[in-house]
Amino acid sequence: MKKLLRTLNFCKAFKIFRILRLSVCCLTLSALAAGCSTSLNDMMDSYNSNFESSDNYTKTTAGIAPGEAGFSEEAMLSDKYFTRNDGTLCLYAPPRCSSYQWKITKLEEVTTTGQGGIPITSTIETSISCNLSNGTSMTTRAFSLYVPTSNLEVGTYRLKLTVKDKEGISYEDTCTVIIYFMN
Structure with a gap:
């Protein structure tokens, strides 16, 4: 009989322990949910606010134009750009130029x-x-290359940008574009 009473007391204690443990877990989850007031949409908006849309950027006049203080012809493009065979390469020339010319060659x-x-x-x-x-075209400020529809294959290319300022003075810079294979 004593064994039976001990077993019954153990079962009651175990049930109480399970109820307490479940209560603590529920309270902890409630506290965590209440403490996190940021929704998924708020997080996405915060992340996306760090970037400008390409449509908005092509309309803006922000940046240093050729002929202005601080403009560097060699800094119009980086030395190399890497993009996957299923990727997109978006580049912008300096603002306020009278003409833009992009030329791509296979190396x-x-x-x-x-x-x-x-x-x-x-x-x-x-x-x-x-x-x-x-x-975009080869004569616009923006150069937007979606590789799958561009007819470019995996390989190395040279991209040359030539711009003219308002006085007709030409500036040019070149870069290497490497398209690599990605499954």
């Missing part, structure tokens, strides 16, 4: 045998045309 390394059988590697640039997206 291919060719190895030939020189005098004495020494291999000579040279780079051949081939001018190509590609499809741009979002209403």
